[in-house]
Amino acid sequence: MYAYDTYDRTMVDIRVAEFRDQVERRVKGELSEEEFRPIRLMNGLYLQLHAYMLRVAVPYGTMSGDQMRKLAHIARKYDKGYGHFTTRQNIQFNWPKLSETPDILAELANVEMHAIQTSGNCIRNVTSDQFAGATADEVADPRPYAELLRQWSSFHPEFSFLPRKFKFAITGAATDRAAVKWHDIGLIVKKNEKGEIGFEVLVGGGMGRTPVIGKTIREFLPEKDFLSYMEAILRVYNEQGRRDNKYKARIKILVEAMGADEYARQTEAEWEKIKNTSIDVPAEEVARIKAFFIPPPLEVLPSQVQSVDDFAKKNFLFSAWLKNNTNAHKVSGHVNVTISLKPHGGIPGDATAEQMDLVAALADEYSQSEIRVSHEQNLILPHVALNDLPTIWADLDEAGLGTANVGLLTDMIVCPGLDYCALANARSIPIAQAITRRFDDMKRLQDIGPLKVKMSGCINSCGHHHAGHIGILGVDRKGEEMYQILLGGSGAEDASKAGILGPGFDEHGIVDALEKVVAVYLGERLEGEEFLSTYRRIGAQVFKEAVYDAA
Amino acid sequence: MAKKINGPQMVLANRLDDGRAVFLTRSGSWSPDTALAAYGEDAALDALLAEAAKSAGENLVVDPEAIGAILKNGVAHPAHIKHIMQAKGPSVRADLGYQAGFDWETK
Numbered sequence: 001m002y003a004y005d006t007y008d009r010t011m012v013d014i015r016v017a018e019f020r021d022q023v024e025r026r027v028k029g030e031l032s033e034e035e036f037r038p039i040r041l042m043n044g045l046y047l048q049l050h051a052y053m054l055r056v057a058v059p060y061g062t063m064s065g066d067q068m069r070k071l072a073h074i075a076r077k078y079d080k081g082y083g084h085f086t087t088r089q090n091i092q093f094n095w096p097k098l099s100e101t102p103d104i105l106a107e108l109a110n111v112e113m114h115a116i117q118t119s120g121n122c123i124r125n126v127t128s129d130q131f132a133g134a135t136a137d138e139v140a141d142p143r144p145y146a147e148l149l150r151q152w153s154s155f156h157p158e159f160s161f162l163p164r165k166f167k168f169a170i171t172g173a174a175t176d177r178a179a180v181k182w183h184d185i186g187l188i189v190k191k192n193e194k195g196e197i198g199f200e201v202l203v204g205g206g207m208g209r210t211p212v213i214g215k216t217i218r219e220f221l222p223e224k225d226f227l228s229y230m231e232a233i234l235r236v237y238n239e240q241g242r243r244d245n246k247y248k249a250r251i252k253i254l255v256e257a258m259g260a261d262e263y264a265r266q267t268e269a270e271w272e273k274i275k276n277t278s279i280d281v282p283a284e285e286v287a288r289i290k291a292f293f294i295p296p297p298l299e300v301l302p303s304q305v306q307s308v309d310d311f312a313k314k315n316f317l318f319s320a321w322l323k324n325n326t327n328a329h330k331v332s333g334h335v336n337v338t339i340s341l342k343p344h345g346g347i348p349g350d351a352t353a354e355q356m357d358l359v360a361a362l363a364d365e366y367s368q369s370e371i372r373v374s375h376e377q378n379l380i381l382p383h384v385a386l387n388d389l390p391t392i393w394a395d396l397d398e399a400g401l402g403t404a405n406v407g408l409l410t411d412m413i414v415c416p417g418l419d420y421c422a423l424a425n426a427r428s429i430p431i432a433q434a435i436t437r438r439f440d441d442m443k444r445l446q447d448i449g450p451l452k453v454k455m456s457g458c459i460n461s462c463g464h465h466h467a468g469h470i471g472i473l474g475v476d477r478k479g480e481e482m483y484q485i486l487l488g489g490s491g492a493e494d495a496s497k498a499g500i501l502g503p504g505f506d507e508h509g510i511v512d513a514l515e516k517v518v519a520v521y522l523g524e525r526l527e528g529e530e531f532l533s534t535y536r537r538i539g540a541q542v543f544k545e546a547v548y549d550a551a
Numbered sequence: 552m553a554k555k556i557n558g559p560q561m562v563l564a565n566r567l568d569d570g571r572a573v574f575l576t577r578s579g580s581w582s583p584d585t586a587l588a589a590y591g592e593d594a595a596l597d598a599l600l601a602e603a604a605k606s607a608g609e610n611l612v613v614d615p616e617a618i619g620a621i622l623k624n625g626v627a628h629p630a631h632i633k634h635i636m637q638a639k640g641p642s643v644r645a646d647l648g649y650q651a652g653f654d655w656e657t658k
Contacts, residue, residue: 027567029610047613049637051570080647097569347643418633419641426632429643479631 001064001370002147002292004112011155012109015116019043020102027099042122044115045101048422054093054101055118056108060128060146060170061089061373063113065360068371070111072356078104083356085341085349087413087464088167089127089373090118094420122160123153123234126168129177130338130374133293134382136330140189140197142172144290145226148281152227159234163241164249166234167206169375170199174493179375181205181214181495182467184251185233190220197223203233203263204255205495207461212252213495217264223286225271228279232271236263296368296383301333305386318393320442321404329383337367337381337389338374339396340403340411344436347429348414349377358399366392376413378406408445409453409518410436413464417457417474418481424457426474426481427507431455434511448518451531452491467491469532470517471498472510483510487517487543488535501540502548513547520546556619561590561627562603563634564612572637573612575603581612585638590620590627 004012019039026036040046044055056071071091075083078100079093086092096104108114117124126146133141149168153159159166171178172189180186186202198220205214221229237251240258255263312319326335339359342348351359359379363371366388372380384392396402405411412435415421417428432455439445454468458475465471471486482504489498505513520543525534535543562575573581574588579602582588589599596617603615619630629635636642 027610033607033613047565047570049633050572050640080644082644095569099568418636419643424633427636427642433643476632481632 001062002059002143002289008112008151009109012112012114012116015043015114016102016105016109019105023098023102038120041119042116043101043105044118045096045098046119046422048094048420049418050420051095052098052101053420054096054104054115055086056091056093056113056115057118057125058089058091058113058373059150060126060132060143061130061375062128062132062143063371063373064111065363065369065371067111067113068356068360068363070107070113072353072360074104074107075353075356082350082352084347084416085351085373085377085379087375087377087415087462088118088125089130089375090125091373092416094416116154119165120160121162121164121166123149123156123162123166123168126150126153126170127178127183127375128169129171129173130372130376130378130380131177131327131336131382132172132372133295134329134336135173136328137175138172138189138330139174139191140172141290141293141295142170142187142189143293144286145187145189145199146170147289147292148227148286149230152230159238162234162238163243164246164251166237166251176491176493176495177374179464179467179491179495181493182207182211182464182491183214185230186214192220199223199226201229201233203267204252204260206250206252207464207466208250209247209459209461210250210252211461211466211497212256213497214252215255215260217260217267224280224283225275227281228275228277229267229271231279232267232274235270235274236266295330296370298329298331298334298383298385300331301385301387303332303386305333308386308389311390317397317402317404317442318390320446321393321402322389324404324408324446325406326384326389331383333386335384335386335389337384337392338406339379339381339401340406341378341401342405342411342436343400343403344405344410344440345433346400346436348412348432351379355399355401358395358401362392362395376411378411404442405445407450407452409439409448409451410445411452412436413452413454413468415456415463417455417463421457421462423460424474425459425476426457426483428455428457428463428472428474431472431474431483431507431510434507435514438511438515448522449530451518453514454489454491464491465489466498467495468498469535470514472514473500475504477504481507483507485510485513485517485547487540488532490532494532499540501544516547517543556617559590559592559620559622559627560596560617561585561588561620561629562599562615563618563629563637564603564607564615567610567613570613574638575599575606575615581606583638585628586626588620588627590622 169183170187188200202214367381418424455472456463486498620627
């Protein structure tokens with residue numbers, strides 16, 4: 001893992017002291033709310049429906065056991081004993097007091113964490129593949145490049161007041177688990193025919209009220225040119241992105257307006273001017289950062305362990321967990337464990353302080369003190385030996401973290417919705433709870449198979465509903481909550497935009513509608529065919545008839 | 552521009568220190584309890600908003616706004632789902648006190 005140097009530490013400490021002074025001045029009335037609002041937002045502090053909300057960055061979703069323990073401590077001491085992991089691989093605390101937020105930030109700084117640039121029109125936390133550095137299917141670990149981006153973009157004076165917020169995602173694998181095509185800039189680490197590292201560069205992806213899939217503007221950007229090319233993309237956006245209308249201010253609108261080819265041309269022209277200046281870091285610095293991400297020295301072990309197989313034969317829930325919640329590691333005899341934060345009837349993405357402490361302890365014991373957060377709002381223990389799985393599962397299960405539903409219907413991405421969020425039009429969490437209770441039977445879930453359901457409580461799309469195989473969108477109809485259903489989206493390498501099926505439903509009707517969609521799939525699917533393939537083969541009409549004709 | 556609201560309105564804001572949603576009361580203080588909330592229309596509402604602006608200026612509350620109200624037995628209740636949520640707290644985590652107050656069926 002990356003460790004702060006003196007510069008990082010000083011920068012964060014200075015910011016904490018500055019914010020402490022600003023909060024004191026706000027409380028005394030020396031700063032008005034109008035003056036203070038942009039300051040608190042730059043430090044990740046929002047004012048939501050019921051309380052302040054502090055969004056803490058987890059850079060590219062990687063953290064240590066000690067950092068997780070600190071989050072647990074903050075949840076316990078300054079909040080109501082829980083936190084919410086988000087689709088940006090961050091954590092949000094829902095109930096901090098304004099006067100205590102400087103203390104929270106000081107505690108975070110002690111474990112090399114902060115909330116800087118988790119809000120505002122700047123470059124946000126760079127997200128990545130939750131299995132980065134631990135999966136067999138990647139070209140290279142993308143995290144050193146995410147860390148480079150973090151350092152380059154932190155307090156970047158030119159890009160601190162962009163037309164709108166700006167989100168990067170990067171993956172090093174052919175299987176896209178980071179939704180890179182749905183980001184302002186998406187990066188795919190590749191190797192050319194000479195075996196050299198580079199990047200496919202996509203721009204102009206995004207969700208929100210105008211969902212757009214990003215477009216490739218460069219098939220292969222050499223590693224040495226990484227930051228200068230990013231700077232060129234950002235400069236074109238910063239100069240020409242709209243500032244007159246916040247709904248048209250994201251880069252996707254600019255790319256759509258001028259066309260991806262023209263955006264690429266202007267980027268290349270800008271890049272020609274700056275690529276031989278000192279923006280790109282020397283190879284030695286890249287090597288220094290890469291050294292923080294050297295894979296742990298794992299012993300090569302047998303790929304099957306009899307005692308684990310025997311335990312799975314006796315215990316259906318463990319066997320389901322083994323199948324759904326673990327995936328192959330690059331070192332034989334090891335797996336990555338995905339801890340579902342989607343207990344049936346629970347709140348997607350929430351973890352209590354006690355659960356965070358347990359995950360930290362398990363990480364220390366079994367996963368080299370490493371933890372990941374996925375954009376699908378789960379936690380990951382990478383580098384786990386097969387032999388340890390029964391013990392880990394038992395500990396997780398006892399703490400309510402053993403749900404074996406990863407990748408299945410109930411592993412839903414869900415935004416906080418109107419229960420917490422000032423932007424939301426409808427609640428998301430109670431709908432998710434009703435759905436997961438309706439589909440509580442693990443055998444049924446396994447029979448349905450891989451299925452990504454994603455729900456947002458408003459068109460800002462924090463719940464990625466456009467990218468769900470099945471998406472649900474909460475809307476406000478004359479002050480009442482209604483829910484639309486969308487089909488056919490994908491956040492993966494085969495990215496596609498889901499389409500609205502028809503009129504919305506109330507909070508009960510939406511669960512029934514979802515069940516009807518699933519029934520159509522089960523009736524229509526070919527042998528071994530997953531939901532999205534069936535939908536793409538047969539189209540929306542048959543689903544529409546089933547959902548609306550019988551209604 | 553905010554939508555024009557017809558009928559009685561109450562004044563909602565967030566408390567400065569903890570962000571709790573509070574209503575301007577008939578005695579000129581701020582309370583989470585809607586039963587104490589002042590309400591009015593036209594000139595009466597303007598007077599309430601002036602009082603609220605004074606509170607904001609004194610850094611007691613943040614972003615006061617007039618919201619639509621429904622009167623039941625002489626007591627004002629927020630009309631819109633968003634403001635109902637603010638008055639009652641999240642409808643989830645019923646184990647956490649304030650968050651337990653929401654009863655969907657009787658909203």
